[in-house]
Amino acid sequence: MALNPKLEFFRFTLKPKDKNFKTFKEFAITKFELDKSSSDAEIMKKYFSYFIESLDGDYSKDENQKKQITLIKNEEVNKYLQYQPKFKSDANVIHGVINGGSYGRERILTNKNDTNECTEMSLDDSVLQYYYFLLYLPLDHNEGGFILHSNSGSESITKIFRRFISKVFGHDGFYKTEAELFSPISFQDEFKKGSHLQNMSFKKSFVDNIPNTNGISNKLDEYDIIVKVVPKNKGISISQINQVRNLFSKFILSRGNQTDIIGDFDETKFEVRNPINKSNKTFEWNKKDNEFSPVVYLEGRIDNFNLDGTPDFKELEELCQNLFNDEVLPELRPDLNVTRA
Amino acid sequence: MSQELNKYLRILIKESSRFERTDINNKVNESFRAKYGLKLVFLIITLALIFLLKSGFSNEFISFVSSVLSILVGLFITALIFSFDKFYEPNKSEETNSRIKLWDTQAYNYAKKFAYITSKTIVVSIVTLVALILSTLFKESFDLNLFEYTFIDEKDDLFESILTGIILVSNFIQRFIVIYFLLRIMYNTLFIVTSMVQYMTTKIDRM
Numbered sequence A: 001m002a003l004n005p006k007l008e009f010f011r012f013t014l015k016p017k018d019k020n021f022k023t024f025k026e027f028a029i030t031k032f033e034l035d036k037s038s039s040d041a042e043i044m045k046k047y048f049s050y051f052i053e054s055l056d057g058d059y060s061k062d063e064n065q066k067k068q069i070t071l072i073k074n075e076e077v078n079k080y081l082q083y084q085p086k087f088k089s090d091a092n093v094i095h096g097v098i099n100g101g102s103y104g105r106e107r108i109l110t111n112k113n114d115t116n117e118c119t120e121m122s123l124d125d126s127v128l129q130y131y132y133f134l135l136y137l138p139l140d141h142n143e144g145g146f147i148l149h150s151n152s153g154s155e156s157i158t159k160i161f162r163r164f165i166s167k168v169f170g171h172d173g174f175y176k177t178e179a180e181l182f183s184p185i186s187f188q189d190e191f192k193k194g195s196h197l198q199n200m201s202f203k204k205s206f207v208d209n210i211p212n213t214n215g216i217s218n219k220l221d222e223y224d225i226i227v228k229v230v231p232k233n234k235g236i237s238i239s240q241i242n243q244v245r246n247l248f249s250k251f252i253l254s255r256g257n258q259t260d261i262i263g264d265f266d267e268t269k270f271e272v273r274n275p276i277n278k279s280n281k282t283f284e285w286n287k288k289d290n291e292f293s294p295v296v297y298l299e300g301r302i303d304n305f306n307l308d309g310t311p312d313f314k315e316l317e318e319l320c321q322n323l324f325n326d327e328v329l330p331e332l333r334p335d336l337n338v339t340r341a
Numbered sequence B: 001m002s003q004e005l006n007k008y009l010r011i012l013i014k015e016s017s018r019f020e021r022t023d024i025n026n027k028v029n030e031s032f033r034a035k036y037g038l039k040l041v042f043l044i045i046t047l048a049l050i051f052l053l054k055s056g057f058s059n060e061f062i063s064f065v066s067s068v069l070s071i072l073v074g075l076f077i078t079a080l081i082f083s084f085d086k087f088y089e090p091n092k093s094e095e096t097n098s099r100i101k102l103w104d105t106q107a108y109n110y111a112k113k114f115a116y117i118t119s120k121t122i123v124v125s126i127v128t129l130v131a132l133i134l135s136t137l138f139k140e141s142f143d144l145n146l147f148e149y150t151f152i153d154e155k156d157d158l159f160e161s162i163l164t165g166i167i168l169v170s171n172f173i174q175r176f177i178v179i180y181f182l183l184r185i186m187y188n189t190l191f192i193v194t195s196m197v198q199y200m201t202t203k204i205d206r207m
Helices: A024-031 A040-054 A158-168 A185-192 A216-222 A238-248 A313-332 B002-020 B032-053 B059-086 B098-137 B158-206
Strands: A006-013 A067-070 A086-088 A093-102 A107-111 A114-121 A127-136 A143-150 A180-182 A196-205 A224-229 A252-255 A258-261 A267-274 A279-286 A291-294
Touching (some): A006 A313, A040 A086, A040 A093, A040 A158, A067 A127, A067 A158, A093 A313, A127 A158, A127 A313, A143 A158, A185 A313, A196 A238, A224 A238, A238 A267, B002 B098, B059 B098, B098 B158
Antiparallel strands (some): A006 A143, A006 A180, A067 A093, A093 A127, A107 A114, A127 A143, A196 A224, A267 A279, A279 A291
């Protein structure tokens, strides 16, 4: 399998400017000018139609990333239209498969077996793929979240979807909301048990603006710089990870007068191996919480994959529903576990 | 009435023991430490103090502790009545969200926890006062040095030996009850005062 599909978990909070606690219901009433007596089902329906409309709006395209998300409703083209987004008003959830991909490149579309059969793709042509998401908008609470699937580092709509959510849940009287990566504690515990460090890597996508005579400087944005630390002793336990990170994050990448501290790179990952079940897991550094979050790869969790290496969306839907109910919801909504004595 | 009292006492002891390990989210801590940790510490301190005291409680101690306990009982009964409608007011507003529901449930749980622990402290204080009264009523029998007595193999004074044994055991039990319960009362008083302050300031912050 060339791809390595994974799930990422994000949470975001509504931030009203008057600093009062505002629920997603109150947000909807303000934003959609609904009646205060509107039922939860009506509000979720409104959220759903707003979400679908927004997929065709300005927020769904990012000129910097040259990416867009949308929903192709042509069933002859969209192979997985049966899994298109739908909503569950009682669970306050919108979920389904949307399309996303890049545009803004001059490309040629051709048959690999017959290159004479080809057409030109313009800068406005997007190449779209299929991505599953599950969005939670609790009508009685101010913090929502989403689970998002991606296929690899480049085959991903994570950045644009995060941005999309920030924009969609913006309104007068509310500060911009930021979706933050998080990992349910149960995953962290599952991955941490008995694992040993294999390697740690620091990655930076360079955008260099230093004048340089040899010209390479202008092309630095086309490269990722990865610094990989591999311990000779494979017995370093996961509890020592922070010490390892602290040690190497002080190292400096230097070019002339320009210096970059490795710890400030865009991405820090480490890979651990569990000697008991002989499985490898990757963790990413979460800058907000200052801790490593495990990446939930779908291999091993999903039995069936499509011919192109993407996960079977029916199975993925079931997995995400279960993960959401069992792992994510208890963490996003601890108040639901509080009962009367 | 005695049947009712027994029932009320049983409920109070059972529920207060549970609430001592229950937080305001109704999560019960079932760990060994939570269940027995404090009891073991108090047990060790109590046995050590019984060993150190030797001849029981002095008159000054009895007078001082009786006064303190009487004040505390009065204070706790006032706090209990005060807590009845101050700590928990049911949410009557139509507007409801996760935060209001959470606060409502936490206030309900805290009010119950406060009521049970305060009531238990009052009962324990009364039992301690009754145990101290024994030292005043039967002064000579309750200031014996437990460590001066040994077992002997004499069958002539069997009745006297049994009576002495009963008195010595009563001495031990009385001292144990007073010291163990005083430790418990001190601990509960600290909990009642600190949790009440925390609860009140949190409630003010939420306004």
